[in-house]
Amino acid sequence: MKISVSILTLDFANVEKTFVPIAKDVDYIHMDIMDAEFVPNISFGYSVVGALRKLTNKPFDTHLMMMHPQNYIEQFVKAGSQYITFHVEADCDVMETIKLIKSFGIKAGISIKPKTSVEEIEKYLPYVDMVLVMSVEPGFGGQKFMESAIDKTKKLKELKEKNGYNYLINIDGGINGNTAPLISKYVDLAVSGSYICNADNPKERIEVLKNL
Numbered sequence: 373m374k375i376s377v378s379i380l381t382l383d384f385a386n387v388e389k390t391f392v393p394i395a396k397d398v399d400y401i402h403m404d405i406m407d408a409e410f411v412p413n414i415s416f417g418y419s420v421v422g423a424l425r426k427l428t429n430k431p432f433d434t435h436l437m438m439m440h441p442q443n444y445i446e447q448f449v450k451a452g453s454q455y456i457t458f459h460v461e462a463d464c465d466v467m468e469t470i471k472l473i474k475s476f477g478i479k480a481g482i483s484i485k486p487k488t489s490v491e492e493i494e495k496y497l498p499y500v501d502m503v504l505v506m507s508v509e510p511g512f513g514g515q516k517f518m519e520s521a522i523d524k525t526k527k528l529k530e531l532k533e534k535n536g537y538n539y540l541i542n543i544d545g546g547i548n549g550n551t552a553p554l555i556s557k558y559v560d561l562a563v564s565g566s567y568i569c570n571a572d573n574p575k576e577r578i579e580v581l582k583n584l
């Protein structure tokens with residue numbers, strides 16, 4: 373299982389010391405973008421993503437929690453994203469948005485909130501490079517893992533193997549040393565935020581997750 377670190381709860385006042393060492397140890401950097409409309413919170417935007425791009429070569433796995441993701445794809449591509457994932461619950465044409473992301477030569481992902489089923493996105497699965505299963509309600513870091521996400525990752529793995537699909541299975545929310553073993557055999561990568569970023573020794577925690 374690969375690790376994508378969510379930097380939502382990182383100390384941004386000191387990124388050389390907080391961000392750079394973590395970036396060295398993980399596989400992807402997960403950028404949580406919130407618009408105060410799709411979720412009741414605001415995080416950071418493409419100028420911050422672009423600034424962090426100068427500090428690491430690791431792929432950026434950008435997660436748009438936005439009501440109108442289709443209007444901001446180009447900015448997040450220019451800021452240095454390798455994957456852009458948006459929500460199927462957003463106010464956009466899902467197929468057109470997948471095509472738009474891919475038109476920039478990067479990978480496209482779709483994400484589902486806890487109340488959305490895998491069946492609802494089955495028709496898009498042949499066309500995406502990543503499926504992100506939310507294991508918390510999007511909007512805030514540090515929430516409790518919802519076990520209802522486990523079966524969704526299992527189902528996505530079955531569909532992927534049965535049909536020869538190419539997407540990476542990713543999970544986001546409440547991933548730590550206790551919850552990661554519940555999903556590690558189904559997912560290709562997992563997002564972990566506060567468990568890594570708020571630890572005294574982030575490296576040790578990344579190792580715990582990587583060695584499952």
Ligand code: DX5
Binds near residue numbers: 515
């Ligand atoms: C939730 C975000 C996250 C999440 C990860 O809205 O999408 O990526 O906060 O952080 P932890 O691991 O603290 O749940």
Ligand code: ZN
Binds near residue numbers: 378402404544563
């Ligand atoms: Zn996220």
